[in-house]
Amino acid sequence: MSGSLHTWYSLPDLDMLAERAAVLEDEIPLKQMARLSGLLRANSGSVRASLRFRQRLGGWLILRLEYEATLQLTCQRCLEPLVHHVNANVELGLLESDAVQSYSPEGVEPFVVEGGRFNPAVLIEDELIVALPLVPRHERRSECGPIADRVGDASNNEPEGDARQSAPSTSH
Ligand SMILES: [Zn+2]
Secondary structure (H helix, E strand, O other), X not given: OOOOOOOOEEHHHHHHHHHOOOEEEEEEXXXXXXXXXXXXXXXXXXXXXXXXXXXXXXXXXXXXXXXXXXXXXXXXXXXXXEEEEEEEEEEEEEEOOOOOOOOOOOOOEEEEOHHHEEOHHHHHHHHHHHXXXXXXXXXXXXXXXXXXXXXXXXXXXXXOOOOOOOOOOOOO
16 A cells, blocks of 8 residues: 555555554645645645554544645735745544544544545645635735735725715815
8 A cells, every 4th residue: 555645545444554553644736636726826836744643542543644835825915925834733533434423532633534435635635724824914014015005004904985984085
């Protein structure tokens, strides 16, 4: 069995990996992650990840996922490209069916294996999507492009054309 992170593993495969305390390490091009790519400014680059099979705990298969990626986002203050680095590790509990056990071991993020098949790349893509900033912005205002000056400060961004504001603003 190859140590790939973008193949489908059956439940018996997962058992075998758990028994061997296997470590899968791989690099996945971002362009192969369609859901994530749709949220990015550009889908160049890749995510490096490793998945360590730790132990069985009741119906749970405990895994440690580490991943690192550089994502191209768009700053919502100046609309210029924004480089976002992610580097995270998370302890996961794979569950073969959500009917088996309702509680999850402490500090473990549950992930239900749907249809008896598990693809680590799908899990990693989910993690990357969840970790995206809600409103991506350059950390410092001085990094922003010229549009930011016209838009004004983001902490004071009233929606434009608010219907209740009927008072005509003196133009120029
Ligand atoms: Zn910016």
